[in-house]
Amino acid sequence: MPHTLGICTYAMTLHLADGDRVCIVGGGPAGCFAALHLLRLAGQRDLKLEVLIFEPRDFSLRGPGGCNRCAGILSSRLIRGLAGLGLTIPDEVVQSELKTYAIHLDEEVLTIHQSDPDRQILSVYRGGGPRSGDKPPSFGFDNWLIESACLQGAIHVPERVRTITNEERPVVHTRENRYEADLMVFACGVNSSSPLSSDFSYEPPETVIMAQDEFLLPDDVPIDQVSAYFDKTSDMLFAAMIPKGQYANVSLLGEEIRLDSIREFVAKQNLPKAYFSEERRLCGCTPKSAIGAAKGYYGSRWVAIGDAAVTRLYKDGIGSAFYTAEAAMQTVITHGISERAFKQNYAPYCNRIRNDNRYGQLLIKLWQRMLHSPHLLRAWLNAVNMERPGNPAQPVHARILWGMLTGDDSYRTLFWHSCSPNALGNLLRGLKRSF
Ligand SMILES: Cc1cc2nc3c(=O)[nH]c(=O)nc-3n(C[C@H](O)[C@H](O)[C@H](O)COP(=O)(O)OP(=O)(O)OC[C@H]3O[C@@H](n4cnc5c(N)ncnc54)[C@H](O)[C@@H]3O)c2cc1C
Structure with missing residues (x-):
């Protein structure tokens, strides 16, 4: 049978x-x-x-x-x-060993540092490096x-x-x-x-397409600093420039991404064109990412x-x-x-x-909602600034963002941190300051 x-x-x-x-x-x-x-x-x-x-x-x-x-x-x-x-x-x-993230939000640049030296983050090449590297x-x-x-x-x-x-x-x-x-x-x-x-x-x-390119690392970008870009005026969810020795990887995530999207991103963010000229461009691909x-x-x-x-x-x-x-x-x-x-x-x-990815989706939605609300964004920026060393506020928002960017903590942990009395209290104080 x-x-x-x-x-x-x-x-x-x-x-x-x-x-x-x-x-x-x-x-x-x-x-x-x-x-x-x-x-x-x-x-x-x-x-x-x-x-x-x-x-x-x-x-x-x-x-x-x-x-x-x-x-x-x-x-x-x-x-x-x-x-x-x-x-x-x-x-x-x-x-490279990465110790800092510079977050580019419209006109603002916010720098957050690795708070726990025991949590090392590194960048590597998966293969032999960029196609036209010297x-x-x-x-x-x-x-x-x-x-x-x-x-x-x-x-x-x-x-x-x-x-x-x-x-x-x-x-x-x-x-x-x-x-x-x-x-x-x-x-x-x-x-x-x-x-x-x-x-x-x-x-x-299910997958989405991402775009990647490799350039010579601009001289004024520290070798231990990732630059992350959020742009609320486009379909781009997130872009990052990651130092790798003398080169930098630029990765782009969003809807309808093509290889050309990197050129559009460089133009839109007003990044120095000399750094991202065709001569400095060394590789490029549009891989799939599992979601x-x-x-x-x-x-x-x-x-x-x-x-x-x-x-x-x-x-x-x-x-x-x-x-x-x-x-x-x-x-x-x-x-x-x-x-x-x-x-x-x-x-x-x-x-x-x-x-855990469901919590991630929720956090990303909350983040995008905040990017589109000038008051909330200002309140959040104030909260992060109030959390800097020497200030009385407990550092919580910068840690959540660090965790989101590096994957150092589970999305669930970060979600509950973002609902904690400390996080909400700092946001409220930030909101008061913004008026
Ligand atoms: C743009 C982008 C940026 C990313 N950045 C990061 C990051 O910074 N950090 C991070 O942790 N993750 C990152 N990821 C995710 C990461 O690349 C993957 O999660 C990781 O590579 C998964 O490893 P894997 O071994 O499952 O698959 P893969 O790395 O894709 O390896 C699959 C292997 O299978 C081989 N293969 C395929 N078909 C066959 C076949 N028929 N026969 C034999 N071999 C075969 C391939 O050649 C390949 O070597 C990124 C992804 C993308 C798209």
């Missing part, structure tokens, strides 16, 4: 055994983190696995070909997570990660996966070969079409992680890749690789990220 058979299969406990093969499809951060977590956890149990990472991209190349296109800010929670795995990011990978290619973060995973015992298969079929086990097909997997980890992100065959019933997350959660992102003997499953809204995608990979691999080792194991132990973690 098919129904009874279905229940039996579902209830069956499946575990990895010595000599089993794990195919990780995609060797960006999520795939490499999965390999690192899995090999560590398996090693603690003396379980010998063959871990293959399928990744066709050569991360040592300059330009979009060698790069998993992103602004490359690493959050403090990611850096802490890496330390927990015994990994320290080498100096040659780090492009320096030798950089040692990118993704390159370092895949090397670290291989040092721990993973095997890099430098091939694109064409299809993954769901037979008795998942089967990974490249142009030349076919690999039967005891477990398949899907870590392809959202910037290429999914090789999963339709019998996986996987639906990728929702995937559906059907796990099953018997397979699980999706990183962007391909769920990520934090507009923030700390690499951190999410780390922690979804950790939650999935802990499930694999502790509870097994059945659909039920993932449903009971991995899905709740992904649901927490999805629910």
Whole structure:
């Protein structure tokens, strides 16, 4: 009876055994983190696995070909997570340590500083650096990660996966070969079409387009300062200029973003044209960013992680890749690789990220409402100024903004901070001052 058979299969406990093969499809951060977590956890149990990472991209190349296109800010929670795995990011990978955000709001520029020196934030290149840079290619973060995973015992298969079929086990097909997997980890992100065959019933997350460019860092922009721009008169939600060594990444988020949007943004913000001239422009791309959660992102003997499953809204995608990979691999080792194991132990973690993003959406709406209300905006600016050192007001608004920009705190924490008596009291005092 098919129904009874279905229940039996579902209830069956499946575990990895010595000599089993794990195919990780995609060797960006999520795939490499999965390999690192899995090999560590398996090693603690003396379980010998063959871990293959399928990744066709050569991360040592300059330009979009060698790069998993992103602004490359690493959050403090990611850096802490890496330390927990015994990994320290080498100096040659780090492009800048970021300590200040300059917030550009209409005519005002508000500077907020890192208040906790233990929460380090870094910028890196994902690949070899901008296409037309005049320096030798950089040692990118993704390159370092895949090397670290291989040092721990993973095997890099430098091939694109064409299809993954769901037979008795998942089967990974490249142009030349076919690999039967005891477990398949899907870590392809959202910037290429999914090789999963339709019998996986996987639906990728919703995405938006962003624009990015690289320029030579203007001489008068400090190397540790991110400039963030909010423009209430356009569809642009947010723009940021992030120092990376002698270069600067400009990333733009909003509706109907095209590569040209960066040129329009530079003109609109009245940024010095000499800094952003065609000669100083070194790269450029329009990648997709995940803003929702995937559906059907796990099953018997397979699980999706990183962007391909769920990520934090507009923030700390690499951190999410780390922690979804950790939650999935802990499930694999502790509870097994059945659909039920993932449903009971991995899905709740992904649901927490999805629910936290709802608070993020709410905070972004509140922020936009404030940008469009001159009185509220003035009250908020007054409140932040009253919170500066030497003033009696408890610093709360600057911390909330810092958390929003860096991804250092959950959106839920920030939302409740913004409803706290301190936050509301400071805003009220700011409002009084504005009249
Ligand atoms: C403009 C922009 C700026 C961003 N800025 C930041 C930031 O500053 N900080 C931050 O933390 N996050 C940032 N993000 C988000 C971040 O880029 C992602 O969350 C992160 O890269 C997700 O990692 P991943 O491994 O899941 O996916 P990816 O990084 O996309 O990696 C997927 C990998 O899978 C490989 N792959 C794809 N298809 C196949 C296939 N068929 N066979 C084999 N391999 C395949 C790809 O080559 C790639 O290496 C930004 C995103 C965008 C779009």
